[in-house]
Amino acid sequence: MADRRLQVFHAVAKHGSFTRAAEHLFMTQPAVTFQIKQLEEHFNTRLLERGHGRVSLTPAGEIVMAYAERILDMSEELESRVSELTDELAGTLTIGTSTTIAAYWMPRLLEPFKRKYPRVIPRVVVGNSALTEARVTARELDIGLIEIVTDQPAIERRTVARDELMVICQPGHPLSGEASLEAIDLMGYPFITRDPGNAIRELAEKFFESAGISMDQLIICAEIGSLATVKYLASCGLGYGIASRAAIQRDLREGRLAAIPLEPRLYTPLEVIIPKDKFRSRLIATFADHVVEVLGRMAEEIDPSNESVAD
Structure with a gap:
């Protein structure tokens, strides 16, 4: 207009x-x-x-x-x-999302929403969680889906669920037969880490630091922004990575990867964020409610312990 x-x-x-x-x-x-x-x-x-x-x-x-x-x-x-x-939602909805959410959750979020509201045009911008948070804060995005807990005062957040982080490696890798892995167990093996600002990287670093292990004590073999590339390199035996359970379901079913829980267990939150003082259109509010409902249900299917996580 x-x-x-x-x-x-x-x-x-x-x-x-x-x-x-x-x-x-x-x-x-x-x-x-x-x-x-x-x-x-x-x-x-x-x-x-x-x-x-x-x-x-x-x-x-x-x-x-x-x-x-x-x-x-x-x-x-x-x-x-x-x-x-007119009771018909229409218009462009600009959505920011982390790479993990974009790879696994986003397609299953958009499909039912588009069927119900065909005149809505979702515009999805993929970046790490820190970048998405910054762009929502700057009102460059209508809504964000991230994997970090934000404390930005300009942002309204809703915690939907959580996603367990697991070590991924090639089947047959020395780590693949373990029931669980502590930080000390990973020190002697090449680590495929994520890019700066990535939520999983930040959580992994805190996991090691809480065990008294600094990042310079690890064998970093690659620093990768793409989740698909991390999974591919791990499946080829070049090292181990850390990825969310949701993002590796198909790889596990098809035998490309092995996944081992961390000890203590490590989880990434799934958060919906919206600019707090932005005019709240019905389109933004409706999509936010849709994400909370569908994402929560999907997360519970993967991990029943998610039932009590959403607030």
Whole structure:
């Protein structure tokens, strides 16, 4: 509903970059530049200063930015209010999710929601939990699904369930026959760890540290952002990894991986996060409720002890 030029201008000003604005809007950079040029021609003045790798607002740009934020907020509220009257959810829903949730949980969350609300367009952005949390805090995402417990005051969180973390390795690996593994048991073997900011990496580091083992005492053989790559390298015998139980169900059934519980048991939370002071459209609220219901049910199917976790 809002003027597309204002939407593009707002994104460029907020991100301080034509390139990052284009990525956020799923546009090409020339298309972003064209929209800004049209807006500047409309007002017959320069709105943005370009230089030193970053964009800044001119005095006129500051005024346009202030009004753009108000107009865009009102436009979003208008769309939601009218949609509520028609009793049909529609529009774009921008969802941030961690790599593990994207790989296993997200497809089964989206399929029933899309069938019920076909006019909703989910736009899923995958990144580690820390990045997703930051983008929800900055209101770049409508909703986030993460594996860390956030204490950000600008975020409303709902703990849905938990997912057990397990050591994964090639069947036949020396670790594969153990009933459970303590931190000390893992020290002599190559470890395929995750990227900085990844929730599973942070929990694994705390697991070792609580046993008095620092990360520089471990044999780190790779640092991988992709869950699929971690599983593949582990299945090839290059080392062991730590992954969530939900993410390895098919690999276990098909015999590609062995999984061993940690001792003490280690769990990652499954959290739904929303900007606390953002206008809460019915679309966002409905999807959040849907995630809590479906994710909780899925988690309980995998691990019955999840029944009492969701709050």
